Amino acid sequence: MSAARLDEIDRKILSELQADGRMTNVELARRVGISAPPCLRRVRALEEMGYIRGYHADIDARELGFEVQVFAMVRLINQSERDLSAFEALAQGWPLVRECHMLNGEIDFILKCVSPDLPTFQRFLTEHLTSAPNVASVKTSLVIRCAKDEPGVPFSIVEERAATQG
C-alpha cells in the first residue's frame, strides 16, 4: 500500500499543501480539479501513507528573539554505531539544536542551531557541545543571512520525473 504510485492529482495536492499547509480543503479541491470529498480522502491517504509527515507554522525565529543562527560541524573521536547514537541522543535533548544530520566524509555531524544571542550560544558550545563525551572537534559558522529557505521537495522535478517514467 505504501508503494502505490501517486498520480498527478496526488502530486499536485502535495505541492499545494507544501506551499500552503492551511489551505482549506475546498480551495485545495478547486486547485487540483476535483470535488472536496475525494480530495479530502486523498489528503488523508497521503497522511496515512507517510507522504505528509505533518503540518507546521513557519515561525520567524528572529522576531521571537533568536538573533543568532549557527552551523556547527562536529567530529567525533569514535564512530562506532553505539557512539554515533549516543551523540544523536544528546543532540536531540539540546533545545538550541534544531537539526542534526550525520554526514559522510571528515565531518561526522552537522548541527543547525539557534540562539537568542552570542553569549548564550558560546555557553552552549563550551559547556555542552564541545565538552560532550566523544566529541573531538567542533567548527562553527555564524549565519550572516539566508538567501533561500524552502524545506521540502522541488515539485518541478517531481513532475519532470513523473512525465518520463510510468
Add this chain to the structure above:
Amino acid sequence: MSAARLDEIDRKILSELQADGRMTNVELARRVGISAPPCLRRVRALEEMGYIRGYHADIDARELGFEVQVFAMVRLINQSERDLSAFEALAQGWPLVRECHMLNGEIDFILKCVSPDLPTFQRFLTEHLTSAPNVASVKTSLVIRCAKDEPGVPFSIVEERAATQG
C-alpha cells in the same frame, strides 16, 4: 505595531501552530484557554506582524524519490556584495538547492540540497554549482541519516526568557 510584545497566550498559539499547523481554530482556542473568536484574531494578528511566515505540509522527500541529501560548502573567489548577491540569485534558481545560507569564516555559503539519485546530483554539482562564476571550491557531504529535524523555535527557551524579562 511590530514591536508589540507577545503575551503568554500568543506564545502558546505560536508553539501549538508550530507543532501542528493544521489544528482547527476551535481546538487551538481550547488549548490556549480562550474562546474561538479572540483566538482567531490573535492568529491573524501574528500573521500580520510577521511572527507566522506561513504554513507548510512537511513532505517526506525520500518517499517522493529524493533519496539523496547533501550539504555543500561553497567558497567564492570574490566576496564583494555584488558577487555574493549574484551567487545567491543563482542558488535561488536551482531547484535541487533547498536552502542557501551565507556564513562567516572560511566557507562563504552552505547549501542544503536534495536529489533523486547520486548521478543527478553529480551532474548538478559539475555542470552548475562548481562551474558557476566566481565559485572557488565546493566541498560536499552526503547525509547518512537525520537524527533531528525540527525547524523553528525552541519554545521551552522562549518561555524561560519571557519569565525572566518583562
Add this chain to the structure above:
DNA sequence: GAATTTTTGAAATTATATTGCGCGAATACA
C-alpha cells in the same frame, strides 16, 4: 476614579469538513 481603549466571549451567520451512497469509468475475467 472616571473616561478611553482594548479585548473578551455569547450568539448568529456563513463556510467548511465529513459522511453516506449511487454512478460511471477502468480493469479483470470469462
Add this chain to the structure above:
DNA sequence: TGTATTCGCGCAATATAATTTCAAAAATTC
C-alpha cells in the same frame, strides 16, 4: 466481446468550524 468487479468520483445531507456582530468586562490612561 460481454459481463463482473473494482475503484474513485461527486451529489446531497449532516456535523463542525470559521467568522461576524455586538455588548460587556478588563486593562489602561489621564
